[in-house]
Amino acid sequence: xxxxxxxxTHLIKTRGQQVTLRCSPKSGHDTVSWxxxxxxQGPQFIFxxxxxxxxxxGNFPDRFSGHQFPNYSSELNVxxxxxxxxxxxxxxxxxxxGMMTNTEAFFGQGTRLTVx
Amino acid sequence: AQxxxxxxxxxxxxxxxxxxxxxxxxxxxxPYLFWxxxxxxxxxxxxxxxxxxxxxxxxxxxxxxxxxxxxxxFHLTKPSAHMSDAAEYFCAVIGYNFNKFYFGSGTKLNVxx
Numbered sequence: 001x002x003x004x005x006x007x008x009t010h011l012i013k014t015r016g017q018q019v020t021l022r023c024s025p026k027s028g029h030d031t032v033s034w035x036x037x038x039x040x041q042g043p044q045f046i047f048x049x050x051x052x053x054x055x056x057x058g059n060f061p062d063r064f065s066g067h068q069f070p071n072y073s074s075e076l077n078v079x080x081x082x083x084x085x086x087x088x089x090x091x092x093x094x095x096x097x098g099m100m101t102n103t104e105a106f107f108g109q110g111t112r113l114t115v116x
Numbered sequence: 117a118q119x120x121x122x123x124x125x126x127x128x129x130x131x132x133x134x135x136x137x138x139x140x141x142x143x144x145x146x147p148y149l150f151w152x153x154x155x156x157x158x159x160x161x162x163x164x165x166x167x168x169x170x171x172x173x174x175x176x177x178x179x180x181x182x183x184x185x186x187x188x189x190f191h192l193t194k195p196s197a198h199m200s201d202a203a204e205y206f207c208a209v210i211g212y213n214f215n216k217f218y219f220g221s222g223t224k225l226n227v228x229x
Contacts, residue, residue: 048215107152
């Protein structure tokens with residue numbers, strides 16, 4: 001089992017550009033959450049997808065959007081990049097949506113995004 | 117509302133010494149509590165978690181944590197530090213609707229030879 005896989009591992013973008021990050025959940029998991037971890041901080045919840053719909057959203061602007069595919073993989077899109085979007089973006093997957101799913105969450109290795 | 121406070125952004129111990137990383141939480145419902153470890157340029161690895169049952173939880177690599185409701189604490193300990201324990205440690209609580217983690221700001225553990 002490959003666990004949670006994220007791609008790419010590193011990315012450099014210019015201010016104003018758009019970026020897409022990808023996540024493949026652990027086998028058997030159908031819920032995907034995205035977190036942003038700025039340098040020196042703990043991860044902050046961006047949003048969660050279940051059954052191809054955004055189930056919950058954190059305090060992030062609409063520039064941050066996502067998608068979940070029928071195979072449960074997910075994408076995180078960020079438009080109009082700002083320098084402050086530079087961070088490690090973590091994907092977490094959980095089994096069967098519903099209560100208590102996140103007690104079984106597994107995190108990927110993350111995508112390091114640098115905006116210049 | 118849920119929140120986590122980790123006291124001490126940096127902790128330094130000698131190899132073989134006790135490791136104590138502090139975590140206090142705020143939760144409006146019975147909490148589910150977690151400790152994760154992050155090595156440089158890596159994702160998060162689960163060390164241990166408390167959901168229900170025994171309040172002393174044992175995890176991987178010799179770590180353990182005790183849930184103390186009266187103190188709203190979930191401190192992480194290890195009797196004898198190893199050089200390989202040097203990493204950043206995050207305490208987290210699950211939100212009210214069990215859909216997201218609230219993380220502390222992390223504690224970087226340095227282990228001196």
